[in-house]
Amino acid sequence: MNNEEPGLALSTLHCQPSADSRGFTLLETLAGFLILTLIVTTSLGIFYDRQRRLRAANEMILAWQALANETEVERRLSFADNRLAPGLTRTFISDTGIVAPLDSIGTTVAVQKVNDDMKLVRMSIRWNKGARLATLTIIRTNTGGGPLW
Amino acid sequence: MELVVTIFVFGLLLFMIVMLEGELMEHARKMPINYMTHPEVMSVIARLRRDVVDSYRYPPSYNTYKQGKRTLIVESMLSTGFSETVVWDFTVAGESRRLSYNVGNLSAEWVARGTPQFEIDSYQMPNGAVAVRLDAWDDKGKLAIDQIIQPRAH
Structure with a gap:
């Protein structure tokens, strides 16, 4: 009499590994992960680059608001005003509260004499420890005090 | 061994995502409107x-x-x-x-x-x-x- 149960024999037979049902080797798994990692890191890189560019654009909008405000004020200083003395370097006259969200902000206004009747006023904002810079230069001419602008 | 490698790779990706998101959220908090x-x-x-x-x-x-x-x-x-x-x-x-x-x-x-x-x-x-x-x-x-x-x- 056969003591083996037919079901058990069948179950044992099914558990035997065949040539095409083996697991993955470590090398195959690592190769799979390498491909997956490349795809994910590339996607992350694209996403991060987009965010970085948006951030840079937003920061630049803030910086240019401050530059535009300073331009309005600098244009209305008298040509002979002490604050427009050639060679002078100073900070902005206008309020720079708009650029407060930027990191490590520094503002400079540098006045350069071209000739007796012309000066260049260069306004700069640096942030991110000097890594980012926005600059605007305006020309001031001696109108003799006339209300040309 | 396979499990350790898997956890390490996904942990690395998760760490990257968390770091990037953290940095972006920190910046978004500081900035006004987009x-x-x-x-x-x-x-x-x-x-x-x-x-x-x-x-x-x-x-x-x-x-x-x-x-x-x-x-x-x-x-x-x-x-x-x-x-x-x-x-x-x-x-x-x-x-x-x-x-x-x-x-x-x-x-x-x-x-x-x-x-x-x-x-x-x-x-x-x-x-x-x-x-x-x-x-x-x-x-x-x-x-x-x-x-x-x-x-x-x-």
């Missing part, structure tokens, strides 16, 4: 700038409007030779309304919605001229717009 996602904000600034730069007078009142923190009234010349009165009405929260009147009649109306709360102030220039100062705060109270605009010489 200017790039709402063009209407810049439209308001551009239109108001043109109106102020072209203006030759700030009337104290017009119709039911009075100059104030939420209302700006300017008069400027049209190419037709007629004068135009422009009223910027920021009294409704989230709305920026531009009304232009020609010979007492409303000739144009333009509205931008979903904008931050704009406020009007005056700014004394070094030469004594009075400029318009346009400020706006986002819904978290952060200064988003700060523009000094001076009418040009005509």
